[in-house]
Amino acid sequence: MTTSFRRTPGWLDWYAEPSRPRYRLPEGAVDAHCHVFGPGAAFPFAPERRYTPCDASRDQLFALRDHLGFARTVVVQATCHGADNSAMVDALRASGGLARGVATVRPDVSDAELRELHEAGVRGVRFNFVKRLVDAAPRQDLRDVALRIAPYGWHVVVYFEAADLPDLRDFLLSVPVPLVVDHMGRPDVTKDPDGPEFGAFLDLMRARPDIWCKVTCPERLSVSGPPALDGERSAYRDVVPFARRVVEEFPDRVLWGTDWPHPNLVSHMPDDGLLVDFVPHIAPTPELRRKLLVDNPTRLYWPDAG
Numbered sequence: 001m002t003t004s005f006r007r008t009p010g011w012l013d014w015y016a017e018p019s020r021p022r023y024r025l026p027e028g029a030v031d032a033h034c035h036v037f038g039p040g041a042a043f044p045f046a047p048e049r050r051y052t053p054c055d056a057s058r059d060q061l062f063a064l065r066d067h068l069g070f071a072r073t074v075v076v077q078a079t080c081h082g083a084d085n086s087a088m089v090d091a092l093r094a095s096g097g098l099a100r101g102v103a104t105v106r107p108d109v110s111d112a113e114l115r116e117l118h119e120a121g122v123r124g125v126r127f128n129f130v131k132r133l134v135d136a137a138p139r140q141d142l143r144d145v146a147l148r149i150a151p152y153g154w155h156v157v158v159y160f161e162a163a164d165l166p167d168l169r170d171f172l173l174s175v176p177v178p179l180v181v182d183h184m185g186r187p188d189v190t191k192d193p194d195g196p197e198f199g200a201f202l203d204l205m206r207a208r209p210d211i212w213c214k215v216t217c218p219e220r221l222s223v224s225g226p227p228a229l230d231g232e233r234s235a236y237r238d239v240v241p242f243a244r245r246v247v248e249e250f251p252d253r254v255l256w257g258t259d260w261p262h263p264n265l266v267s268h269m270p271d272d273g274l275l276v277d278f279v280p281h282i283a284p285t286p287e288l289r290r291k292l293l294v295d296n297p298t299r300l301y302w303p304d305a306g
């Protein structure tokens with residue numbers, strides 16, 4: 001077994017000493033999008049991966065959760081682990097019920113494996129259409145996976161770039177379980193939020209009442225910045241109109257998460273405490289923030305928690 005991995009050249013490690021957010025998260029807040037990486041010595045990265053990250057363990061994730069003031073987390077399988085969900089599942093099992101997961105599975109996954117994932121806390125699978133991260137999976141395979149997971153009440157998390165939405169739209173609308181779109185479908189934020197490209201995304205959201213959206217990753221989408229560093233509490237201003245538009249039109253179907261440990265960022269690594277301070281800019285009222293951070297993710301991932 002390989003126990004030592006050389007990270008991708010230029011890899012930025014997660015921010016070691018995040019500040020404490022000035023914005024105090026409401027009780028029961030959920031970080032609905034984050035990952036664990038390895039550690040590679042215990043959970044080797046997948047041979048087919050497109051990047052090799054630094055380690056980011058479950059205990060480091062739980063420490064960040066507590067530091068920022070989140071109650072719970074949703075751990076999303078990252079492509080560097082392929083369809084080997086063991087690092088993510090290990091995090092769920094160690095969380096004492098405070099973490100749920102989104103897995104990657106192949107169409108030949110057995111019912112026993114699906115049951116085991118469900119028992120560990122998995123509630124969805126992720127379909128990744130971002131070409132720099134994965135080879136395109138045949139859509140029939142994805143449909144087969146969606147049919148396999150439907151009896152468990154799971155959803156499908158989809159990650160795609162805005163430019164690919166026209167091609168994906170019919171397929172997405174045909175998926176027979178709820179959909180959760182990562183990072184607002186990655187809009188080009190140099191374009192007009194009222195223009196046709198983001199309009200196509202909003203139309204997708206309008207097309208089905210069970211399509212949810214993560215209004216996440218301003219640090220990935222922003223072109224103008226400023227970055228969430230050095231005490232900056234009004235970071236990523238160019239992303240605000242996009243995220244706010246979604247939060248205000250679909251207040252009951254939006255989720256937020258840190259995306260820690262922020263794979264593949266190249267310009268900077270954000271201070272996660274300052275990222276939390278981004279939330280009031282996109283969800284301007286206490287009610288919108290409660291829905292975004294507590295009610296919506298709890299309904300989707302802990303429906304029995306009340």
Ligand SMILES: O=C(O)/C=C(\CC(=O)C(=O)O)C(=O)O
Nearest residue numbers: 077078079080133259263264
């Ligand atoms: O962490 C994210 O959501 C975004 C990623 C990484 C990713 O999705 C993955 O590796 O699975 C990205 O844009 O590189």
